Amino acid sequence: MADFETPQTREFPIIPTIVEGAMSHSAPFLASEEFQTDMGFPSGEETGQLIDGWKEKFLELLKDKLGKYRSLQVFMDTCVKCGACTDKCHYFIGTADPKNMPVARQDLLRKIYRRYFTWAGRVFPKLVGAIDLTEEVIDEMYSYYHQCSECRRCAVFCPFGIDTAEVTMAARDILSMVGKGQKYSNQIIPKIFKIGNNLGLPEPALADTLEGLEEEIEEETGVKVRMPLDEKGADILLVTPSADFFAEPHVDGLMGYAKVFHAAGVSWTISSKASEAANFGLFIGSYEQMRKISLRIRDEAKRLGVKRIIFGECGHAWRVAYNHLNTLAGPWDFLDQNYPIPQHILEFTKDCLDRGILNIDKSENDHMTLTFHDSCNIARASRIGEEPGSQFTIPREVIKAVCNNYVDMAPETIHDATFCCGGGGGLLTDDLMEIRVKGAQPRMEALTNVVKDSGVTHMAAICAICKSQFTKVLPYYGMTMDQIVSVHQLVSSAIILEGQGEDNSDELENGDETEEAA
Amino acid sequence: MTALSILYVILFYVAMITLIVGVTNKILQYIRVPAPLKIAITPAPLTRTGVVYRFFTEVVLFNSLWRATKWTWIFGWIFHLSLLLAFFRHLRYVISPDSFLWPLVDLQVVQSFGHYAGFAMLFGLAGLFGRRIFVDRVRYISSPSDYLMLLLIMGIAGTGLLMAYVAHTDIVQLKAFIMGLFFLDWQNLPSDLVLLAHLTMVIGLMMIFPVSKLLHAPGLFFAPTRYQLDNPREKRHISEWGAEIEAKDGRNS
Known part of the structure; x- marks a missing residue:
């Protein structure tokens, strides 16, 4: 049916062992100049090309967001890397890619925040995991911020109420403004x-x-x-x-x-x-x-x-x-x-x-x-x-x-612990079929079990x-x-x-x- | 006064100023930055009392962490509880016997629980450290600073235990030194190495507090996902910059 394997469903859920880079190839189609312009977003010469002065623009936009959204500012600071969220994301469970762990997804932006907006990151970047903003970092963000359905399951389990959706939204908005908008959403709006x-x-x-x-x-x-x-x-x-x-x-x-x-x-x-x-x-x-x-x-x-x-x-x-x-x-x-x-x-x-x-x-x-x-x-x-x-x-x-x-399906998969269908948050597009199918795994597993056990x-x-x-x-x-x-x-x-x-x-x-x- | 004592007087003042100014600054920043949208994680409380209860379950019981992972909860909760008990025990170094608080600080229960809390603290920290090393997911997200932070606090707990059980220090002189800091009547600090190591690490912890993930302590109370009421249909929520956008095009009138 496709050039990827559909994950197995099992009688009991299993937390996967991490597989680095398992989904690094996944990214939605980029918005062309036409769609970027329709939305009032800038675009480079070619589709998805970064605009001139993108780095300064990115940091300026991040600063603006940090000043406008308490959620983002607080969430950038308060994560202690406790690991409570690491096994909660349906995309992580379905793909085993560690960058699909909510904290790692947030860290794509947090590493930049630390490098340019905190004293510790400016002075001791290696010590606190701060990195320079490069084109590779931007590409990684584009990939992994489009492997998040903004479903907030991670936020339910976070001791500090950190909501990855807030980080994903901020990152996507900034990416759009430096030339990397997503085709699907920008074409529809x-x-x-x-x-x-x-x-x-x-x-x-x-x-x-x-x-x-x-x-x-x-x-x-x-x-x-x-x-x-x-x-x-x-x-x-x-x-x-x-x-x-x-x-x-x-x-x-x-x-x-x-x-x-x-x-x-x-x-x-x-x-x-x-x-x-x-x-x-x-x-x-x-x-x-x-x-x-x-x-x-x-x-x-x-x-x-x-x-x-x-x-x-x-x-x-x-x-x-x-x-x-x-x-x-x-x-x-x-x-x-x-x-x-x-x-x-x-x-x-x-x-x-x-x-x-x-x-x-x-x-x-x-x-x-x-x-x-x-x-x-x-x-x-x-x-x-x-x-x-x-x-x-x-x-x-x-x-x-x-x-x-x-x-009802298993209690740990319903109510506020429900699993996302795998297609939410702007991912319901055919160019993201692999992540959609893999992200559906936890829900499909819970469903399969009630189909078998309860008819x-x-x-x-x-x-x-x-x-x-x-x-x-x-x-x-x-x-x-x-x-x-x-x-x-x-x-x-x-x-x-x-x-x-x-x-x-x-x-x-x-x-x-x-x-x-x- | 010895040169060493002068050095520690200066270090303590620098650390206290860094801690107070730094954390106040961060809190003011969190207050200043608006929350333009309602983003409570539901089910969320409908009343202020409900929000207080929600924070009680989070701050005292670590409710969400309990739901997330039992091991991290056990180690994390034991560590934080021990920290609180150790803090209470340490109040005897900063509160004078004349104070109305002294009977509370001097309670047998406060002093003896605090006495043993050091062991529980080390146990909790060792568990958290172990998770960082042995759980592949937690190892992946850990930076050097995450390990160092645990080692630093383990060092504080370890040297504290050493002083309590093996190498006692002159606590009368120590108290004189600490009280002297508050009343600007500086006194000599006992110069045994374990105490100096203990205090140096505490000073380090105070200084990195406002520039590290230790900000989770005040930050916790500023997560709109947790403190917001679930009443968007009943009460219009609008930020200053949201209102400015409205005023520009007048489309909400």
Whole structure:
């Protein structure tokens, strides 16, 4: 399938012995001048060439970051090299490359920080592991800062709360500014501003897609469920990852949201200009880009006159929405203050389930035994619901409310110790397939074990990147791509809409389709 | 006064100034640099009390380290606890019997626990040193300074134990010397080698504190991942430079 070996999955996890340079060849495609320019980043003469005076620029940018981000300044100083994080990164476990140990990844930048910004590093560089900034160092940073999915698993175990994601983000932003931007992210972000979403799906195509989905739901249930686009005066603006508009299993989740909204009797709309929940500004570590992307949602909420904003199933998008939407695109004083701003679709659905306004037939999902993959950005970087930790319970409660068969994976691989899918943080691109497959190893191992021991057939997720990543990597581990499902796909299958099944032929058709999907 | 005593008076003042000015400087820097975004590691507390509790579990129990690796936790926690006990015992050199604190310092429990803490400290440090040598991952990330730091503290603990059990020093004169430093009434320092080695290493530790990873002690409290409340939807968080960007384009109004 590829020119690398898929890691083994075992009954019990094993910490690998380090293999130096195992992944030093891995690096994503560089952004060409065109994409760099679109983002307002400089570029050298050739793609990926460093700009003139890059070294001074790099240090100047690092100094600027250290003065703007307390996290970075503190994290550069406080690491004691205790080793607590060394076996926690899924990319280290999957590749054995020591530079994929979180502390070693941070050290790529910390060695430079020490050399140029600390007394000890200036005077005794060898003693404290400080090194000069060279082109080789830059290349190494470009490689290994793109083998981090900013998932924060390391930060959970660090005695000082050092978050490698903060270091990765700072490093990537600086690299972009000296001519080494990543093609994938830098190519996608401008589409958000020009068209409205990462896919580059323009308004007419989006309208067409939604119409097609409405027809699909009607064929399946006999009920006309609307999926409105750019409807002024709707109560709720749904902001969802654009993968929900076309990819499997994402699109089944989108139909699930539509059915829940329909059953709850609320008015809602999607905006064509804000038809994307994803915010790749987070991945590239750019406050300004992240803010500009967030402001589209503000503009559209105002233009359409909505009262509430609800986000669809997406991990990093929810991290940005939950933590930063208020900071970057607030204040939200023009929205209805009786609801959380923004609200997660699961908060909405859970509330509907609790109030008993959804008619559920759990047996519709009886052909599956489910497990749940906690997405890193939801587990460790945000919250769903009212209580700390309700980001773990609410998705499970919703799944259990619509499915009879549910089993958790091993405790050290779920909740805030969850493993990243391997494709997060701007790595969901084909030019990084090797690191994606290897980084999925810990999750695949935990999944394989519940498949063997508990007869799990499907894994549910609430993140567009997780879903896309698993669709791609499950086959490498001897499973099939349709074993990953959306949580709202399960809701969609189990929900019985008012007026559904009144025509018998529809129900038969429905039954056939479900079997095919399984 | 002997030349040696004058030298140590100077060294102690230099070390104390370096430590206090250096660490204060770093803390002021951490306070000055803003945290523009909410980045609490969740599940995170919703209230200030919750944050205090979170720090209690981290600072006192090393909770995250416990979850990460039991061996490092055992060695690290024992070392830090011993350090605290040894610190309490050493208070008798800087607190006068007239002080209201003296009854606390003089407690049997404080003095005897502190007496044996040196052994526990050496045990913990030896474990941490062993991990650095024998665990390939920890060896890979260690710089010479990481080993030296452990050796330095082992040296301090070792010479301390020597004085407690083998080569006693004149502690009355030592206390006079230390108190003299505080009251600018300088006294002679006993000149036995073990004591001088002990004090020299302590002075070294004080001087490298603000320029080394020992900054983890104050830095721990400035990690936004740990001290931030989980309330971004309820309360708008904005930094000064974030607000400046907003003011420029007015798009948030």
